[in-house]
Each structure stands twice: as C-alpha cells, then as structure tokens.
Amino acid sequence: MAQADERNFRSQYYEKMGFRCVEEKRSLEPLLRETPVDGARLAQFVRLHLVPGIYRPLVWRLLLKVQPCHPEAAEFVAARRRETATDTFHWLRVLRNVTDETPWPLVFWLGWLLNTYRLAHMLPDEILRQDECPQLQVAQLVMDLFDDQTDQFFVCCRLWQLQREALDALPGQLAWLAAQLEREDPPLAAHLAALGLLADGTLLAGWISRLFCGVLPSSSVERVVDKLVAGAERILPLTGASLLITHRRALLAVEDPSAARALLDKVVEEDTDRVVSRALDLWAKQSKV
Structure with a gap:
C-alpha cells in the first residue's frame, strides 16, 4: 500500500510539473528494446498510457506495421517500401495527376487512391477537386512528425485506412x-x-x-x-x-x-x-x- 501511495503521489507530482510521461517513458523503453518487439503488448501499453513524444514516430511505425517488429527484416522491408513509393509517385506523374509543383500531402493522398484502386473510378473533375479533401490535413500532421518521405507516405496510407474503416x-x-x-x-x-x-x-x-x-x-x-x-x-x-x-x-x-x-x-x-x-x-x- 505504501508503494502504491508513493507511486500515485509521484504520478500526480509529475503531472503538475508537466512531466506526465516520465514514468510512461521508463515503462515503454523496455518494450521497444525487446527483440522482436511484442506488437500486442506495445498496443496494450499505448491503449492504457500516454506515449512520450520522443517515441511517437517509432511507436506509430510499429503499430501501423510500417516498420516490422523483427529488426532483421527492417532493412529489407524499408527497401521494398521505397520501391513502392517511388513507383507510385512515378505513375501519378505518368497519368498526369501530379506535377513537380503538387503539394506532397496531395501526392500522398492521390497515391493512396491509386493503390486502393479508387483513382481509376474517379472522373477528371473529381480528381481535380481532391486538393479540397480534409484527409490532406492528416498528411500534413504526419509530415510534421516524420522526416523520411517513404515513412510519411505509408503512415498516411495506414491512417487513411483506419479513418475509412471508422467511416464505414x-x-x-x-x-x-x-x-x-x-x-x-x-x-x-x-x-x-x-x-x-x-x-x-x-x-x-x-x-x-x-x-x-x-x-x-x-x-x-x-x-x-x-x-x-x-x-x-x-x-x-x-x-x-x-x-x-x-x-x-x-x-x-x-x-x-x-x-x-x-x-x-x-x-x-x-x-x-x-x-x-x-x-x-x-x-x-x-x-x-
């Protein structure tokens, strides 16, 4: 009971002082050091606790399966993802859906529409109106959080899939x-x-x-x-x-x-x-x- 009281006092103190993630960081680090990372345990932790900002990009990549939980597969998967992203952006240019001046949030969104076979069923005027889609705001959020363009594209695609499932x-x-x-x-x-x-x-x-x-x-x-x-x-x-x-x-x-x-x-x-x-x-x- 004394340990529980001490823990509660410490948690409340950290929260008041603006360090709500101090204990979460200590608990999360061992999970991320596991080989391989246990995705189920990581997801359970994130559902119940705050995620320290410094680990957020890694946690999102792992839980969205953009980065494999097995470190030995990371380089291979990253290379295949770069190929897919490069091919997607190339075909968008071939189809004249994007140019060098097209903002990247729109490029990512059109790339997702292309890879999910939605773009092929859209009329030209409908494609032109995609720059008004609210989903582009999601892409901007991701671009502000991730530095690597391939990560940005695939994280966007995974989030849009979750968003689509929620709308369904x-x-x-x-x-x-x-x-x-x-x-x-x-x-x-x-x-x-x-x-x-x-x-x-x-x-x-x-x-x-x-x-x-x-x-x-x-x-x-x-x-x-x-x-x-x-x-x-x-x-x-x-x-x-x-x-x-x-x-x-x-x-x-x-x-x-x-x-x-x-x-x-x-x-x-x-x-x-x-x-x-x-x-x-x-x-x-x-x-x-």
Missing part, C-alpha cells in the same frame, strides 16, 4: 457518441437531439475524415491518434463527445443547428487540452468496464 462503421461510432453523451451529460444530449445535430452523422463524419486535424491542434490530435493506431477506434467518438461536453454552455445557448456547427468549427485553443484529457479519461473509464 459510422452508425456504430455515432451510437457510441450518443451513449457517452447520455451517460455524461443528459441535458446536453437532449438539446443536441432536439437540434438534430447528430442524427445524420455528418458532424462526426467530418471529424473522423480529418481525424480532428484542424479542429484540435496537432499536439492534441497526436494523443488521440496514439490510441487509434493501438486499436482503440472508439477514441474517435469519445473525442467527439468530449468536444461537445467541453462546449456545453455555448451549445445549450444555441437554437440553430448551423450556428452550433459554426461554434464547433472555432474551438478555443486553451480548451483543447481539456477536450483530449476528458476523452482519454472516458476511454480509461470504459477500458476498465
């Missing part, structure tokens, strides 16, 4: 969001239901399409994506529920759905830590059930 499961995601609102804030849930704000799933789908990029700052989005890459897909509706609860006072004062949507497009930056912290707390609470 939108009815279930929406039901989970509504259930959290009913549990945490019944008056707000009733008000949003009266406004019809969640009925068609448009709001949540918009957030999922960009993985909250542009809604929350990058540092907050990274913490959400940590859970997503570890298999906690419910972190997306939980973050949506947290976003709504954090702005409950303003939302309860709004009687027009379009005004409510506009309000949620202008999240105050100082509120974002509360949004993600509440979402992670909700996730932790649900994980114990």
